[in-house]
Amino acid sequence: MVNLSLHTRLLAVASIVLLFFFGLTGLVLDKAFRDSAESGVRERLQTQIYVLLAAAEIDAGIMLFMPDELPDPRFSITQSGLYAQVVDNRGKPVWRSRSLLGSAFPVTDPVDIGQSRFTRTKLADDSGVFVLGYGVSWLIRNTEQRYTFYVATSLDSYLAEIKQFRRSLWVWLVAAAVVLLALQGAILRWSLRPIRQAEEALAAIESGEAETLTGIYPKELQGLTNNLNQLLVSSRAQLKRYRDSLGNLAHSLKTPLAVLRSATEKETDIAAIRKTTQEQLDRMSQSVDYQLNRAAASGSMPLTAPVAVKPVAGKIVGALKKAHRDREVAVSLNIEDPVRFFGNEDDLYEVLGNLLENAFKWCNKTIHVTAHNISVPETGRKKLELIIDDDGPGIAEADRELVLARGKRGDETVPGHGIGLSIVVEIVELYGGVISLAESKAGGAAIRIEF
Template sequence: MARPLSLQARSLAAAGFVLAAFLALAFIALDRAFYEAAESSLRERLQGYMYAYLAGSDTTRAGALIPPEVGPDPRFDRPSQSGLYAGIVGAKILGSKDGSWRSPSAVGRELPFTEPLPRGPAQFRGPVETPAGDLFVLAQGVDWNSGGKSDALHLTFYVGEDGDALRAQIDVFRRTLLTWLGVLGVALLLLLLAVLRWSLAPLRRVSTDLVRVERGMQEHLGNQYPVELSGLTTSLDSFIEAERDRVKRYRNTLSDLAHSLKTPLAVMRSQLETGSDGESLRWTVLEQVGRMDEIVAYQLSRAATSGHQTFAAPLLIEPYAEEIVRSLEKVYAGKSVLCEFEIDPAARFHGDQGDLMELFGNLLENAFKWARRRVLLDARPLATAGGRRAGLEFSVEDDGPGIPDDKVEHLLQRGVRGDERVQGHGIGLAIVQDIVRAYRGELVVDRSPTLGGARFVTRLGVR
């Protein structure tokens, strides 16, 4: 497959196409405007020549028209290669046998100066094809009143100009216009290329920084990016950090698992080497296998923690909480514990469903275990800084004996139970802490102001 074009090449190609279309339309519009302006100037010039012929003409006492002896422009009096022609058509023209008069430049040429026109405004047409070349012709019918008793003369004045001069003028304009538009187009493309390189420089810097992060030359992308890319780079940094945390967590879990299994294996090896009797060896093996099973279960639970996920779909809180509470009510049916919910409908958990179940499961089970009659689950969205998505704050409270402040840190250690007489492994709260750390949150343990027992407040996404 062909390699896709870069953003710079795509933008430059699109802009070049638009620029070429714009310059082409500009050329057509300017060319048309110049042509109309030149044609209007030509018409006004011919109108001036016609008025000059009208002013230079006179009549005899008999009412015949006397054409001017000299034209308003020397080219009218030039017999050849003139380009300017004039004619008059009328019934009475001095010295004319056929009722028409031609300027010296028009004598002997086949020109459209023969048709008499009624009195009215001037008529302009052209270019008209003639044996003498293309002409622009201005004609007007007039009634000439000499002031005598004779009737007014009806005359038609014609003035024409060769179109070569207009075409030459337009050709010069077009060549000049094409040259300047071409230069302007190249200059604009070069300027656009420079602007694109400057505008896309942050994207190239993101790509370079990603390569540096991949090679281990830097830890994060940084924050020196335009505001339009800040969301992308922040998400990429979060994703990179989450993946590093995940790898680190797996590595630590495997290391802890290997270290934890050494002791049970050493005990069984010692029993085998000392040659203990069968019954004693049997109970020792069963005890150590049970211990290994607990260790593996705990480490698997810890390794399964998904942690912060940048692109995770938000999960509703209440359905999962209800599912866990229904199960716990069956387990602790003899205590008749009442669990109340105060859950904001806008509260969402951005992460893995298993992590949410693990958090609620351990905290609610701990509350049910120590509660006398009541448990309270409170959840609400948590505002975060920097325009990031909302975090989550939830608390689990009970009306049990509570936890003294000086024992909180000890109780949260791995394998420690609040009361050795109560069944459990002492790893539930440790798993909660691992999950909370993975989601960049914090866990606070204090006394419930509502129920009087312990309160576990969890805030996720605060860092």
Template sequence: MFSVSRLTTSMHSLKARLIVSALLLILILMPLIGFGLNDAFKQQVKSASLNELKAYVYAILAVTEVNRDGIFMPEVLLENQFNVIQSGLYAVITTSRTPKEAASNSASFDAKFVEKTDSTATSSHLPPLNQVQRIAWRSSSLLGIEIPKSLPNPVKGQGQFSEVTLNKQPHLIYSFSVSFELPTLDNKDVKQSDNRFPITIHIIKDQTEFQQQVSQFTQQLWRWLMILMGLLLVIQMAWLWWTLKPLSSLETELNAIENGKANQLTHEYPTELQAVAQQLNTLLSTEQNQRKRYRNALSDLAHSLKTPLAVIQSQSDLSAESFEQVSYINRIIGHQLKRAQSAAGSAWHLGVPVVDVSDKLVKNLPKIYCRPLIAIEQTVQRDAIFKGDQADLSEILGNLLDNACKAAKGKVLLSVTHNAQSLIVQVEDDGNGIDKALQAQIFERGIRADSYKMGHGIGLAIVRDLVDSYHGQLSMGQSDLLGGARFTIIFKS
């Protein structure tokens, strides 16, 4: 099951961050582009429809004649869709006069107006849309269609583009208002305003074609955007692989150095990583030279101390107590020198195949412990790597196997396994084991377990200190397989 901790761990990876960033960029940017293009196309189609309706308005306006007898329109319009019943393209002319005008001198004109318009209308009576707006004329394509009670009524000289429901279907409508100047009468009582006749021309078009264009464009747009998103994902993954390839090479080389398969970084890296690679190579060379000088100095110190101690021990008049103390000092110096020589603190880049060391020990130790003959068996995974110094590994395995041979009756078993997290070393024998009362104290400094014939002395202390220097875990118990003691060491990878 996916967990928050797993997500947090993966987000520490530079590769994961780049992949997530690329995905977010694509998944957010592409839909925004899609919505923007789709909206722009809708506006463009609407603009085209508006221009088309405007052209129809001017076409209707060009053939419209108005006098005091009414509005005169051709029986057949040039645009054939206005002549076909329910064709989807309709035209309506409405007139709007204020109630005051409707009640004044224009009353006689209204009667004539209605009489004249009856000849071009689809019914014997054209009902008013409201108190001030009436239908003056409508195209033949509106036969059998109920006109909405309220139509747009823009100010004179202005147009209005909107939507209207006709026959329960959405339609686009463009309304344009104009005013015709009527012929002048000799009657001086007629006001100047009565000589102007305002009308509004409405062009109505079905939205089916508009919606089809938008729908087809939307489908094609998102189809291509999905294809583009897929291509971008492939390109992004290829780009990320190419960009991060030097980091993968650096990781591979570092693993090789850590496992002892290489001593330097040898690949050619980009400019940004080349300086890091050079610094790492300098650090590795410096550390190797320093460790070599340090070990040479320790060897010189050990050699210089060994001779004075040997001279002191060779004195004939040396008391037994003094001789024991000198021997004790000799052991302590040897122990501390071996501990100081450990490369655990600085040998992170070293790697030693365990089998190379274990094979030599298993081959040579039976020659020492031949009476009684001790059989040493090993079960070592051939690819197990000890990430440290070979001398340290030899010291650890040598002391554990040496102690096991001293305590064993006839058999010692060495087992080495590893996984991605740790290296596990176990040494078991078929001896009498170690008293449980001493197991809790045996790793304390100065405690000596004499339950073995030749004892666990300074060798076990060396093992403990070396294991601690590698941040490993050393434990002991009873062997389930052989019945004697069992020492277990775990080194974390």
């Protein structure tokens, strides 16, 4: 199949529709003009019938008589194109105009009195004519005599008129079609210009000349171009996170490796070496977990389907209850089914998993989880507001700023909240959200997230 451009496809379809429309218009106008022309011929012939009726007389009261000179001189000129004939009720001619000399009307059935019959036929000399017959009756010697008056006109003038009209009609229609096709092509080219502009912008991005789609686009394309720009920004941000995480991981492993090298070279006590090795391995494991989780966070990604929050929270709570089966923890999920998270499902699992794991670790008996969607008027999008509170010891107000500090590595976090809460902070900031700590009604920690 030939891969045609949108411009070519639209122009081809528009051309076919336009040509079909003009062709149909031409046929309709041609038919209307022919009908109008035939109606005009009929009216003129009807007028001639009335002229003949006015001139007819009854000679000596016994027979129909037509004068030699009629109002229209064409009746007296041979082959003038205007002919007349009168026949009786048996179809026998009783009078013919001089113009009909050497020819005759074809014999037809008489026309009813007061009625007319308009036909297209041929004379005896094979010339085409329009014929109008009109039936009348005369009272002659108290006897009704029926006659049919026929008037005919040549088709030559009618056909010439039709030919001239068709020539003018199709010349104008073709000229109009050419102009409209040219105009349609220009309009399509102008209308599709934003698509070509977007194509050029994408080519500039591929060649490294630009980082995002630039320019002003119509509202039909704004959603697409905005999402593509967000996708490009998110992809670059994620790539940067991967690189930064690898660099941070390499940096964070230098110290533990140096300590291990020093212990193996200088330490002679096996127990001390084991202790040092275990400490540094734990530290290295924390650093690896932290940096991998930080790099895996997706952040706000366009063109992704929203995630239902309640099923995710239910799965995490079920898993944590099994892990803490020795404790009777009551978890209240105040989450309606329509509540959605407009982001990556793995990020939602990471945030809820870390927060609920901390809540299970520090609570006494109860945990409350509340979630609902809020609208952002500036962007027209929706965000998720998530509140998790427990009845544990809580977080001292003096420590809250330290707990939420950015850039903490595995060996710099607060015990009990460290890596997990640091990852939550990273993910929330990737979505442009906010996180805050407060005291719950039960005296424990209350964490509110909007992202």
